[in-house]
Amino acid sequence: MSDSNIIPKWLSVGVIPLMNLFLAFCVSGLFIFFIGENPFRAIFVMIKGAFYYPGAIGYTLYYTTNFIFTGLAVALAFHARLFNIGGEGQAYVGGLGVGLVCLIFDQHVMGFLVTILAILGSVIFGAIWGIIPGYLQAKRGSHIVITTIMFNFIAAALMVYLLVNVIIEPGQMSPETRDFASGVGLVQIHIFAKYLGLEMAMSPLNLSFIGALTVSVGFWFLVWRTKFGYELRSLGHSETAAIYAGIKVSSTIIIVMAISGGLAGLVAINELLGVHNKLLLGFTAGYGFTGIAVALMGRNHPFGIFLASLLFGALYQGGTELDFEFSSITREMVLLIQGLIILFSGALAYMLNPLVERFYLKYYGSINSA
């Protein structure tokens, strides 16, 4: 699979992905139409839900934050031609890192320090959950797709066990830890704005969003401006060429998976340090899987990933509005749209290439050759 070298870049990177996205939305619209609702009204309701109501943009950007983290995680692995399906599990275990750090230190150490340690905890625990499949791929030849799938399930079982039996708040029925101490956590943007004298509607948007943007810039720098980035991209293009160039393939794979897992782990800071203020069951809510769609749509580039995350953030937030406005379509509609986006932007990404090539040659090719 590769981009066509007949058509110029603005077509293959700009127009074709948009056409794929358009196709995905058309098919989603057809489903809504068959259910007996008006697809255009559904889009209108979702846009209003995502951007118009007070605090709506805050919610949209809060979801966006999660998708930037998981999207970057998947994209980094893709650059080394590794398919990390394990973002969900890595984010979940990253939450364990946050939870353990906070529960152990928050009574003794000042909140600011605990928060920084907790962020490190999320990265390290997420990284560990990425390193193991990376090691198994690099040294034992297990297929990374299968191992990361298995690790998602192992993470889920592990977290249920720990939350139900070990770190649950005593005397509590629902499987969650006690609240972290009050000084611990990342400030929500609307509270931050209040200090500055600005009035903002309440939303869960917090400093993690700024973190996500910073990490995106770091991602770009790492992949396109460092030696390691060069090595991982070479590995992605051709393993044999990478070996000839003297690149240590196994250690590159393991480090890539460590960073990828760490990026996914950062979802926990947005969810736990920014919003819930405790560790709870199932907080990852499929964000890891959505990261795959985001990376595919964003063509593994941080800017593309930002745009794709914004789209998915809007879909998630706008989707909740569907529940209130329609009797027969609900937020699960978003799952359907997500599946179609993965299908058209991912699996069928090159379906339109021959068509566009033919059109291009017909209308522009004659000019160029003349």
Add this chain to the structure above:
Amino acid sequence: MLESFQIIISLLDSTIRIATPLIFCAMAGIFSERSGIIDIGLEGKMLLSAFVAATATFLTGSPILGLFGAILASCSASLIHGFACITNKGDQVISGLAINILASGLTITLGIALFSRGGQTPPLASEQRFMPIDFPFLDQLSFVPVLGELFVEVISGHNVLVYLSVLAVFFTYYVIFKTRFGLRLRAVGEKPEAVDTAGISVIKMRYQSILIAGMLCGLAGAYLSIAHGAGFGREMSAGKGYIALAAMIFGKWNPIPTLFACLLFGFLEALGVRLEGVELIWIGEVPVQVMQALPYVLTVVLLAGFIGKARAPGAIGVPYSKES
């Protein structure tokens, strides 16, 4: 002694019930992957067909039509998979994942739109389901110690799809290893160029294989909603497709070992449920999550080559183009 015998009998009985959908799906996986197509979408195909089976049965009143609907739905999903990764040479893992997410969203959305029950289908009456079949001569056999009881409680008294799943294993074994079609199918998964040179269409072989896989997944889905269960519940497949995938790898892409892997994973789940809240000597209470995680842990360990070596078909995951 007698009591522990009873426990074993009931454990074996639930093992078979749990293993049935795994067996169908794992056989589906073997057909698909032996022909070189990775099938992450087992889960989604099973979920979709479970929904269609329950819906079609509820609307028509006939479980046979429900079964056909399930197979049709699952095969359509297979065709989407084929269109994406055989015809358009797209990534097989991404396509499978798309099918899984699509199935999740589609079943809930359609379920709510059709029945307004939060994604569930209305419950089915027993004449609308495949009910347990009792074998003849049960009364006479039940007097035979041990073997008689084993026959009455474990072998007899399942619905028709359970017996069909055993047939599916022999069918898979026979087709893949004893027919010309099977020889070609395996060749397509190992060295598609060679098959192409021999004048056989790689594309056609792969489409045929994934359609058989679709049929088998359809049976798994129908088992969940109109045989074992009495209706569809959201996310009803609950990861069984992935366990089947694990079982297929554990069985090294061979039907008979895969059957035993499915039974082993079914047994672990049955045991986990059984051991909940039970204090064992030496060990103490075994958390149910350990049993839930064990199939995945075992598969990871196997794949890493610590217990034997699992080798995937040679050309798996690679789209076939004549030119390259």
